[in-house]
Amino acid sequence: MKKILFTGILFLFLTGINFAQSPDWTADPYKYSNSMTITSAIILDDIEVFNLENKIGAFVGEECRGVAEPVMIDLVNHAIFYLTVYGESTEDSVQFKIYNASSGNTIDVETQIMFKPDKSLGIAAAPYYFSNPTYIGTAEIISFTIPGQEGETKISEENEITVLMPAGTDVSNLIPEFELSNFALARVSTFIQTSEETEQDYTNPVQYAIHAINESDTVNYTIIVIAGDKTDFKATNTISPNGDGINDFWIVENVELYRNCTFRIFDYHNEIYKRTGYENDWYETYQGKELPLGTYYYTVQCPDCADCADCKIAGYICIIK
Numbered sequence: 001m002k003k004i005l006f007t008g009i010l011f012l013f014l015t016g017i018n019f020a021q022s023p024d025w026t027a028d029p030y031k032y033s034n035s036m037t038i039t040s041a042i043i044l045d046d047i048e049v050f051n052l053e054n055k056i057g058a059f060v061g062e063e064c065r066g067v068a069e070p071v072m073i074d075l076v077n078h079a080i081f082y083l084t085v086y087g088e089s090t091e092d093s094v095q096f097k098i099y100n101a102s103s104g105n106t107i108d109v110e111t112q113i114m115f116k117p118d119k120s121l122g123i124a125a126a127p128y129y130f131s132n133p134t135y136i137g138t139a140e141i142i143s144f145t146i147p148g149q150e151g152e153t154k155i156s157e158e159n160e161i162t163v164l165m166p167a168g169t170d171v172s173n174l175i176p177e178f179e180l181s182n183f184a185l186a187r188v189s190t191f192i193q194t195s196e197e198t199e200q201d202y203t204n205p206v207q208y209a210i211h212a213i214n215e216s217d218t219v220n221y222t223i224i225v226i227a228g229d230k231t232d233f234k235a236t237n238t239i240s241p242n243g244d245g246i247n248d249f250w251i252v253e254n255v256e257l258y259r260n261c262t263f264r265i266f267d268y269h270n271e272i273y274k275r276t277g278y279e280n281d282w283y284e285t286y287q288g289k290e291l292p293l294g295t296y297y298y299t300v301q302c303p304d305c306a307d308c309a310d311c312k313i314a315g316y317i318c319i320i321k
Helices: 001-014
Strands: 034-044 055-060 063-068 069-071 078-087 093-100 103-115 128-132 141-146 150-155 160-164 177-180 187-189 191-192 206-211 220-229 262-264 272-277 295-299 313-319
Touching: 034 055, 063 295, 078 295, 103 128, 141 150, 141 160, 191 313, 220 272
Parallel strands: 034 128, 160 220
Antiparallel strands: 034 078, 055 063, 055 093, 063 078, 069 078, 093 103, 141 177, 150 160, 187 191, 187 206, 206 220, 262 272, 262 295, 295 313
């Protein structure tokens, strides 16, 4: 009999089966007249977890001030803990513990929150994350596209994102597809933006606020959507590069439409400028020297208009002082 018992114990040890009990955390809400709520989710080892037997406990010292188990919210794809924390004093520092049902371990969370009556953190679509180890996130748009766009999206170092759409596209109700850094959140004004779901009006540039995990950092991006006809070419025809900030450069309207086009500028005898993808940055120089006052001529050749006589773009630029 002893041999059988020993063999059974040895089997459990070798197979690593863990029968650790879920902690019996309880909080007495009647002891306190105030509370705060935290709508939260869990990240363990940099991965969001969904085990519905997990628990979160809130503590001040050794006293449990709140406990919650998760509910799976399929609409937002989070296992959400609706945690109510009870207390009195705004000087109480609340600590948190996670019970990981998969391992049977109880984990201390490094993050602490000061108790504040009626305070609310997180919502189901944008939960407050408890993590171990503490997750350090970034606020970044990794990719951004709109179905039917022309060419690749351009993301500048100034966090300006430009998308080209075919001529005639109604840009007032487009649904973008985008990828953010892990656990980041996108908002336009106060409205959460969801990739492939949220419709947006891009008639004017739109500012996206990208929040890192728990809004620990925020980075703003400007989204510009251009739907134009390359044949409707508009550009200034006068530059006065005197440094006063007015007409210092030759400016092409909706220049991003022509990112694959080749721009050439000529004087009466020679080609003095050639570039594919103009950046609205040319002024009166050639080989590092100032050009004389006068009239110059330009052509713009686009690959998709190479054999189209109606797409010929040409004009003149006057350099004045």
